[in-house]
Amino acid sequence: MRTLLYFSIGILFGITMFKSEAASWFRIYEMFQFNAFHMYGIIGSALFCGAIITFLLKKFKVNSVVDGEPIVIPNKESGWKRYLFGGIFFGFGWAISGACPGPMFTVLGAGFLPIVVVIAAATLGTFCYGLLQKRLPH
Amino acid sequence: MIEFLLQPWPWYFSGPMIAFVLFLLLWTGKSFGMSSNLRTLCAAMGAGKNLSFFQFDWKAQRWNLVVAAGAVLGGFIAANFLSASTAVAISPATIVQLNEMGILDAGQSYMPEKLFGLNAFGSVKSIFLLSLGGFFVGFGARYAGGCTSGHAISGLSNFQLPSLIAVIGFFVGGLIVNHFILPILL
Numbered sequence: 001m002r003t004l005l006y007f008s009i010g011i012l013f014g015i016t017m018f019k020s021e022a023a024s025w026f027r028i029y030e031m032f033q034f035n036a037f038h039m040y041g042i043i044g045s046a047l048f049c050g051a052i053i054t055f056l057l058k059k060f061k062v063n064s065v066v067d068g069e070p071i072v073i074p075n076k077e078s079g080w081k082r083y084l085f086g087g088i089f090f091g092f093g094w095a096i097s098g099a100c101p102g103p104m105f106t107v108l109g110a111g112f113l114p115i116v117v118v119i120a121a122a123t124l125g126t127f128c129y130g131l132l133q134k135r136l137p138h
Numbered sequence: 139m140i141e142f143l144l145q146p147w148p149w150y151f152s153g154p155m156i157a158f159v160l161f162l163l164l165w166t167g168k169s170f171g172m173s174s175n176l177r178t179l180c181a182a183m184g185a186g187k188n189l190s191f192f193q194f195d196w197k198a199q200r201w202n203l204v205v206a207a208g209a210v211l212g213g214f215i216a217a218n219f220l221s222a223s224t225a226v227a228i229s230p231a232t233i234v235q236l237n238e239m240g241i242l243d244a245g246q247s248y249m250p251e252k253l254f255g256l257n258a259f260g261s262v263k264s265i266f267l268l269s270l271g272g273f274f275v276g277f278g279a280r281y282a283g284g285c286t287s288g289h290a291i292s293g294l295s296n297f298q299l300p301s302l303i304a305v306i307g308f309f310v311g312g313l314i315v316n317h318f319i320l321p322i323l324l
Binding site for chain 2: 002003005006007008009010011012013014015016017018019020021022023024025026027028029030032033035036037038039040041042043044045046047048049050051053054057062064065066067069071073075076077078079080082083084085086087088089090091092093094095096097098099100101102103105106107108109110111112113114115117118119120121122123124125126127128129130131133136
């Protein structure tokens with residue numbers, strides 16, 4: 001039952017990523033060229049609505065609809081190095097592959113098979129982070 | 139309505155839909171963060187044997203793998219049944235630029251054939267670019283503790299300063315590569 005629930009949410013997410021064109025390499029390229037408002041509009045309006053949703057869920061201490069437990073929205077650990085350095089690395093990859101970790105799966109479903117190379121390399125990149133974690137500034 | 143859905147979705151519909159996905163995940167007691175799946179995949183493949191970073195109860199994260207699997211099917215449905223055309227109408231300026239860089243299908247397709255067409259498998263350069271990009275995405279997302287969904291949407295919606303720093307990093311890295319490196323690499 002829960003599997004079906006999260007699968008359905010995933011389907012909605014996948015459709016949204018494809019139809020918004022946020023999963024398109026072209027849109028990411030265009031975003032970094034500042035040649036269109038499209039991606040900024042998507043992120044901005046998602047944030048606007050997301051902030052209201054997050055605020056209301058916290059303010060009214062809404063419980064989870066699945067198990068009645070309180071919804072916990074944890075704060076990110078403080079610091080800046082990991083966020084800035086990690087973020088820059090992510091940006092390098094985002095600009096080249098035009099894919100973030102969500103849309104990658106959407107692109108696969110849409111039938112652009114070379115994305116499996118991106119997914120495999122991203123998994124390897126994640127593994128390498130785990131390998132180097134203790135030596136990196138955080 | 140159907141006619142509207144079959145067209146590319148405008149930003150003012152897409153953004154709220156993403157926020158709705160965020161809402162559904164929070165409301166069901168979870169969080170919106172897709173790159174965590176890559177860590178879960180590593181753990182599921184046994185990376186926890188030697189590395190403490192992958193020693194966690196990955197089975198508790200299966201729900202998120204299910205979301206990702208749903209995203210695959212969602213992509214299939216959207217591309218095959220919910221699109222009158224999959225050409226992405228990027229700006230004319232971008233089309234001209236990409237044409238000059240040898241991406242000739244800009245404005246006519248969803249993804250550049252050069253990188254995402256089946257022939258890419260036979261091109262050393264394409265495989266190199268896809269691998270390099272993917273590697274940085276995976277490495278950077280975990281180093282930064284999240285990606286576009288975890289930081290740019292979830293984190294910023296919760297007014298987290300670390301997420302703002304991460305998103306600034308996304309754009310610093312992305313702008314450098316887009317403007318100075320991609321023209322050489324492509």
